Amino acid sequence: MAIKKGIYAASMSIFKEDLSLDIDSTIKHSEKLIGEGLHGAIFFGSTGCAQLISSNEKKQLIDRLNNSKFKNHFMIGTGSNALNENIELMKHSLNNGIDQFLLMPPAYYKYGDDGVYSFYANIVQKIPESKIILYNFEKLSGYKFSVQVIEKLVKDFPKQIVGVKDSTYNLYEILKIPNFLIFPGSEVKLLKGLELGNSGIISAICNVTASLARKVYDDFHNKKKQTLNEKLCSVRKVFDNYNLISGLHSFMSVENKKFKRILPPLSLLSSVQQKELMLKLKELEFFPEKNIAA
Numbered sequence: 001m002a003i004k005k006g007i008y009a010a011s012m013s014i015f016k017e018d019l020s021l022d023i024d025s026t027i028k029h030s031e032k033l034i035g036e037g038l039h040g041a042i043f044f045g046s047t048g049c050a051q052l053i054s055s056n057e058k059k060q061l062i063d064r065l066n067n068s069k070f071k072n073h074f075m076i077g078t079g080s081n082a083l084n085e086n087i088e089l090m091k092h093s094l095n096n097g098i099d100q101f102l103l104m105p106p107a108y109y110k111y112g113d114d115g116v117y118s119f120y121a122n123i124v125q126k127i128p129e130s131k132i133i134l135y136n137f138e139k140l141s142g143y144k145f146s147v148q149v150i151e152k153l154v155k156d157f158p159k160q161i162v163g164v165k166d167s168t169y170n171l172y173e174i175l176k177i178p179n180f181l182i183f184p185g186s187e188v189k190l191l192k193g194l195e196l197g198n199s200g201i202i203s204a205i206c207n208v209t210a211s212l213a214r215k216v217y218d219d220f221h222n223k224k225k226q227t228l229n230e231k232l233c234s235v236r237k238v239f240d241n242y243n244l245i246s247g248l249h250s251f252m253s254v255e256n257k258k259f260k261r262i263l264p265p266l267s268l269l270s271s272v273q274q275k276e277l278m279l280k281l282k283e284l285e286f287f288p289e290k291n292i293a294a
Helices: 021-035 053-065 083-095 113-126 147-156 187-195 206-222 228-237 242-250 271-283
Strands: 007-008 040-043 073-075 100-103 129-135 161-166 181-184 200-203
Touching: 007 206, 021 040, 021 053, 021 206, 053 073, 073 083, 083 100, 083 113, 100 187, 113 129, 113 147, 147 161, 181 187, 181 228, 187 200, 187 206, 187 228, 200 206, 206 228, 206 242, 228 242, 228 271, 242 271
Parallel strands: 007 040, 007 200, 040 073, 073 100, 100 129, 129 161, 161 181, 181 200
Antiparallel strands: none
16 A cells, blocks of 8 residues: 555554553554544654564554554554564564555664665565655664665665655755655654655654644645644744653653653653643643643
8 A cells, every 4th residue: 555645643652550562552542643633653663662662562563453444544663673573573564464664774783875775675675565664863773864875775666665754854855756755754844845845744743743733734735824833843842852752751641641651761751851841832832631642
């Protein structure tokens, strides 16, 4: 199935008291975001603590997606440094009817364009049915995609390499490939990106701004006056002052205590930081009870 343009959340993961993945609550959260207007949600992206969740838990969640009416709106982030572990999880997803993936190159080791090309080429050759969004996030992976390597990947694998999430922001203004999806990773880049021909956004903060982001997206395409983009960007800028996962879990936990649980070494904001966060959002008239999706 083709990946569509639009507004996507890098969906949060929810955990039980023993810190195992709460599969039902995690799926329910993503379903509610889509119900609030998002075009889709990604499980196990950075915001979903992908690197901290076991492959077994990921597979168990994927198995349960067959029961969701929003199954065709879901994408899987593989979140592994190991080539074969990525392939294994992607094959498991395909066996459950999900062929859309967000795939970051490995972290920790230093490498260049040739290594990245080889990494993705190996995956595509073993899983030709896959539809892959490249994940450009130098801050986490240590690698910044070049225009040249993306062009080469698309040229050689046009049916599989279908887009990029740009959280490094070196691509969304200059990359020009026909029928190639470009998703900046921030609400602040949404409107400018759309004006440049981008496809939408994939964002952590869409966990709490689903309806706002969708309104900005729809108003652009319907050529209506933008009335909420300033608020949307301001909310994002507030969260950008903190670790996004810590800030989101702290914000969400005000109304839903399940979000208080977070996998170490990550943690909630300090009480001082949480008060500061809530005060800044209150000044923007952005409140938990109106914006929480679970």
